[in-house]
Amino acid sequence: MRTDARFFDGEIARDHMAVAEITAQGLQIEGLDVAQRIWSLSGLTAVTPPQPGYPFRLSHESEPGARLVITQEAFARELVARAPHLAGGFNPRRAGRIAAIVAASALATAGVLYVLLSYAPQTLAFVLPDSWRDSLGNQVEATLANDGKLCATSAGNDTLRRLAARMTEGNPEIPSFEVKIYDLKILNAFALPGGRIVMTRKLIDAARTPDEVAGVLAHEIGHVYHRHSEAQLIRAMGIELLLRIASGGGDTVSSLAGLLAILQYSRDAEREADSFAQTALVHAAIDPMGFKRFFEELKKLEGSGGSGGGLFDAMGDMMSTHPVTDERIEAIKPLPEGVAARPALSDTDWQSLRKICD
Ligand SMILES: [Zn+2]
Structure with a gap:
């Protein structure tokens, strides 16, 4: 066939x-x-x-x-x-609703949209109305909630908020965002549309220092800043994405695996997020070497076939969505001379973050 x-x-x-x-x-x-x-x-x-x-x-x-x-x-x-x-x-009922919307929209408009969606997803990602972005974020986050539990404690959430604020302070161009921890089977971190950053429990468990978590978080804030996840969703789904938002949502992505397939970033997007992270870490006087170490560790484990068991044997780990290359590792530089490093988190805050899923 x-x-x-x-x-x-x-x-x-x-x-x-x-x-x-x-x-x-x-x-x-x-x-x-x-x-x-x-x-x-x-x-x-x-x-x-x-x-x-x-x-x-x-x-x-x-x-x-x-x-x-x-x-x-x-x-x-x-x-x-x-x-x-x-x-x-x-869901045949929803399919009927979408068909009605398609029939109602003028073909010419659809044609223009098709061209825009195909050629300029990154540009379109910036002009999506915030309400669409948010509705999209809700739909996508719902697929995560299917796969694992949201971890939240007031001390842990407060720690994440303060760490994010420290790295973004004084930059009004960063859209507002929220950081959440999910207990999923994978070791990963992702930025979802509508300013949602998700890190998994396994990532927190794998990090040896708060500086490592801060580096990953800074990288994800970079994806939020550049609206990379919105652009990827537009690339992956095209005009259908807008129709789904307009029709009130539903199954935007089929599963966590579907979401991870969409959120596989290009080398350029990864470079942009890394460069954002480097600046944000320096701004917050957090030593970027933690971020570098975390990458090196991921790459080593990937090199060993990822079959070491435990934390790194899960499908869909960070290497699949944010491929770590030697070039990326090398691009991470220490704090400039004269800037004294301050730890990303106090011991108390680090402990509260590590216990957020307990
Ligand atoms: Zn990335």
């Missing part, structure tokens, strides 16, 4: 026309500007849940960032039948 499809390589925001075919080896993709590749069925992730009336968006473990968009429903159904792990929640 074969169908026309659109393929995003993950580097250029534009899509390419391609033909997708289900073969004995897996999903074969090929097009004029798309070299032939075969995606194993077991390695596929549904970026958005398969639903009638929606394009079906897939990513594959072998090509982080790349996506295949299928609009032919019979093909999508066949694919889900062969790879049942792709099936997600499915």
Whole structure:
């Protein structure tokens, strides 16, 4: 079985026309500007849940960032039948509502939007109304709440607030944001739309010093500052994203795996967030070497195959969404001469943060 499809390589925001075919080896993709590749069925992730009336968006473990968009429903159904792990929640009533909205919107407007969404996701990310950003953030955070529990203590939350304030003090261009800890199966940190930063319990457990947590937090604030997560969602979902917001939301991403597939940042985005982090840490007189050490540790564990067990064996760890490279590690510089380091947190605050999930 074969169908026309659109393929995003993950580097250029534009899509390419391609033909997708289900073969004995897996999903074969090929097009004029798309070299032939075969995606194993077991390695596929549904970026958005398969639903009638929606394009079906897939990513594959072998090509982080790349996506295949299928609009032919019979093909999508066949694919889900062969790879049942792709099936997600499915809601025909909502699909009807979306279809009505699409029918009501003028085709010309849709065409302009399509072009904008395809070519300028990063620019659009900046002009999204705050209420949309927030509604999007709510929907995306709901997928996290499905996978684990929100950790909160008044002392722990207060500690996070003060640490974030210290690093952003005096910079009015940073949108307001909130930092939350979730107890999930993965070691990761991410910025969600609408100014939400999430760090996982495993990340806090893995950090040996508060300076390491401060570095990761500063990096995520950099993603918030640059609206990288909004841009990634626009890239991944295109016009459908706006329709989902307009229709009152629902299943924006299919699962935590779907969310992680979307939040795989480009090298440029990672560089921007790192450079923001470096400045924020220096501004707060927090030694950036903690951040550097944390990266080195992650990279070492990744190099060992990530099979060391315990904290680092989970799928979807930081390396998948914020790939750590030697270039990134090298770019992190110590505090300039004459700036005396102050610890990111007092011992008391560090203890309260470490106990936030207890
Ligand atoms: Zn990042």
